[in-house]
Amino acid sequence: MKLYDFNRAPNPRRVRIFLAEKGLEVELVPVNLFRMEQLTPEFRQINPSCTVPVLETDDGEHISESLAICRYIEAVQPEPRLFGADALGEARTLMWNGIVEHEGMTAVAEMLRNLSPGFRDHVFPGPVPYPQIPALVERGAGRTAQFLDRMEARLADSSWLAGDDFTFADIALLVTVDFAKWVEIDGREGRPALAAWHEKISARPSAGA
Amino acid sequence: MKLYDFNRAPNPRRVRIFLAEKGLEVELVPVNLFRMEQLTPEFRQINPSCTVPVLETDDGEHISESLAICRYIEAVQPEPRLFGADALGEARTLMWNGIVEHEGMTAVAEMLRNLSPGFRDHVFPGPVPYPQIPALVERGAGRTAQFLDRMEARLADSSWLAGDDFTFADIALLVTVDFAKWVEIDGREGRPALAAWHEKISARPSAGA
Numbered sequence: 001m002k003l004y005d006f007n008r009a010p011n012p013r014r015v016r017i018f019l020a021e022k023g024l025e026v027e028l029v030p031v032n033l034f035r036m037e038q039l040t041p042e043f044r045q046i047n048p049s050c051t052v053p054v055l056e057t058d059d060g061e062h063i064s065e066s067l068a069i070c071r072y073i074e075a076v077q078p079e080p081r082l083f084g085a086d087a088l089g090e091a092r093t094l095m096w097n098g099i100v101e102h103e104g105m106t107a108v109a110e111m112l113r114n115l116s117p118g119f120r121d122h123v124f125p126g127p128v129p130y131p132q133i134p135a136l137v138e139r140g141a142g143r144t145a146q147f148l149d150r151m152e153a154r155l156a157d158s159s160w161l162a163g164d165d166f167t168f169a170d171i172a173l174l175v176t177v178d179f180a181k182w183v184e185i186d187g188r189e190g191r192p193a194l195a196a197w198h199e200k201i202s203a204r205p206s207a208g209a
Numbered sequence: 210m211k212l213y214d215f216n217r218a219p220n221p222r223r224v225r226i227f228l229a230e231k232g233l234e235v236e237l238v239p240v241n242l243f244r245m246e247q248l249t250p251e252f253r254q255i256n257p258s259c260t261v262p263v264l265e266t267d268d269g270e271h272i273s274e275s276l277a278i279c280r281y282i283e284a285v286q287p288e289p290r291l292f293g294a295d296a297l298g299e300a301r302t303l304m305w306n307g308i309v310e311h312e313g314m315t316a317v318a319e320m321l322r323n324l325s326p327g328f329r330d331h332v333f334p335g336p337v338p339y340p341q342i343p344a345l346v347e348r349g350a351g352r353t354a355q356f357l358d359r360m361e362a363r364l365a366d367s368s369w370l371a372g373d374d375f376t377f378a379d380i381a382l383l384v385t386v387d388f389a390k391w392v393e394i395d396g397r398e399g400r401p402a403l404a405a406w407h408e409k410i411s412a413r414p415s416a417g418a
Contacts, residue, residue, distance in 0.1 A: 048359060049308060061297070065307035068300045075296030087284030088270070091277045098274035099258060103335075126312075128355055133344050146337055150257060 001076075002027035003069075004046065004054040009033055010105065010179040012053040013209065014066045015073075017171045020206035022077045034118065038125055050126045067097065070168055082168045092162040096154075096169035100161075104147040104176040111140035111183040144180060148187040148194065155193040166201075174201050210285075211236035212278075213255065213263040218242055219314065219388040221262040222418065223275045224282075226380045229415035231286045235264075243327065247334055259335045276306065279377055291377045301371040305363075305378035309370075313356040313385040320349035320392045353389060357396040357403065364402040375410075383410050 003019075005012045005028045019026060031037045031052050038050040047054045047064045054062050055069040063069050074083055084090045113123040114136040122129045151173060154161060161169040177187045177198060188195035201207060212228075214221040214237045228235060240246045240261050247259040256263045256273045263271050264278040272278050283292055293299045322332040323345040331338045360382060363370060370378040386396045386407055397404035410416060 048362075049312065057297070063300045063304050065304045065311075068303035068307060071303055072296055072300035075299070087281055088266070090284070091272045091281035094277035094280055095272050095274045098277060102274075103258065124352075126355070128351065130348055130351065133342060133348070135342050135344075139339055139342070142337065142339065143333070146335070153257075 001058060002029055002056045004029045004031050004043070004052050004056070006031050006033045006052050009052060010175045011051070011066045013175050013178075014168075014171050015053045015055070015069050016209035017174070017206045018070045018073060018082060018168065020209040021080065021082060021171075021204075022073060024073065024077055033125065036122075039127055044127070067168075082166070082171075084162060084165060084167060089163070089165065089167075093167040093169050096161045096167075097172050099150070100169060100172040100176055103143065103150070105172070105179070107140045107143035107147055108176060108180045108183060108185075109140075110136045111144065112179075114140070115183065141183075141185070144183075144185055144187075148177075148180075148185075148191060151187070152191040152194045155197045160197075166204075170197075170201055174198070174207065210267060211238055211265045213238045213240050213252070213261050213265070215240050215242045215261050218261060219384045220260070220275045222387075223377075223380050223384050224262045224264070224278050225418035226383070226415045227279045227282060227291060227377065229418040230289065230291060230375075230380075230413075231282060233282065233286055242334065245331075248336055253336070276377075291375070291380075293371065293374060293376060298372065298374065298376075302376040302378050305370045305376075306381050308359070309378060309381040309385055312352065312359070314381070314388070316349045316352035316356055317385060317389045317392060317394070318349075319345045320353065321388075323349070324392065350392075350394070353392075353394055353396075357386075357389075357394075357400060360396070361400040361403045364406045369406075375413075379406075379410055383407070383416065 003015060003026050031043060037043060044050060046062050049064055051064055053066060053069060054064045056062055063072060084093045113119040114132045114134060119132065121131050123132055124130055160166050161173055180187055188198055212224060212235050240252060246252065253259060255271050258273055260273055262275060262278060263273045265271055272281060293302045322328045323341045323343060328341065330340050332341055333339055369375050370382055389396055397407055
């Protein structure tokens with residue numbers, strides 16, 4: 001297996017952390033999004049969506065989308081279990097991961113892409129240019145704060161996001177909280193449960209991936 | 210089990226079709242989003258994200274997020290398999306479902322929510338009001354067309370979205386194509402492979418769910 005990766009982007013980091021938790025090492029193939037390398041004809045053959053991460057299986061098949069990649073890795077290397085121990089554990093993991101993706105990651109990305117000069121005229125990774133919309137920066141800030149408050153409430157009640165076990169959903173949240181620093185939001189400020197959780201998860205060796 | 214549902218919204222339809230394919234019937238509890246019933250104190254207890262669908266398990270636990278719900282149903286009732294037959298089949302299903310969610314469903318929703326008077330000052334289902342941003346209508350139209358072209362290219366090569374088998378990803382695409390009619394986009398026009406796929410999937414009894 002090898003992984004098309006960019007070490008500055010949040011979604012590839014989700015997969016790198018997941019691999020580290022599994023104790024797996026795979027070849028990393030860098031695709032520099034800052035240099036628009038996702039738009040080369042070669043990479044567009046690999047992934048027409050022009051996103052990273054992409055996993056290349058040993059049979060040469062290309063799988064995009066972080067969740068799809070991590071579920072595949074979970075099947076290849078089941079232990080330690082990162083999608084819960086049973087059907088309900090998996091449902092909780094996917095639920096919290098979905099909330100992080102739809103309410104958190106999207107909101108932070110909306111801010112960064114509509115704010116940073118690097119994304120001017122090209123707010124999505126694909127081949128079609130779309131201009132920045134400044135109103136989305138303010139909207140993204142509001143949604144990010146709302147999301148972080150929701151996480152604070154959850155983590156005040158639960159040691160990990162999906163319950164008693166560390167899961168893929170925690171990885172998604174870690175990556176989102178760290179990604180928010182790019183838009184100068186420190187989610188830990190004024191949120192003690194989120195801060196304690198962040199300290200605990202950041203101490204795992206995988207967090208350095 | 211029972212399902213908190215709204216019969217006019219695309220995501221609850223994904224779960225209703227999934228249940229129909231499994232031959233399962235569950236109690237449906239309507240939450241009328243047109244009347245903002247997702248914001249009642251009672252429903253906010255059930256789902257603080259204020260979204261439908263939400264599955265209530267027999268133990269009284271509430272699971273939101275369509276994918277989480279459908280994976281749970283797949284575990285309760287494995288046949289017919291709707292997430293592929295093996296690890297690679299599941300990865301393909303989740304990859305294509307992710308593409309439909311991130312590139313298709315989001316784009317159509319962006320159009321509708323920023324266009325329709327029903328969403329004025331409240332473009333997200335949650336409790337916090339956010340105003341419409343008219344520039345997102347045009348952006349959403351461009352992204353929707355780009356997404357539909359991608360689906361046409363895929364379905365010209367593959368009988369179902371994730372390969373030879375009908376899966377959860379096809380349900381996501383059906384719901385998205387039908388949802389686009391709300392913003393007066395008929396994805397089948399000028400896209401023969403998508404049109405043939407749509408005719409085939411719409412003939413399944415579950416499509417009426």
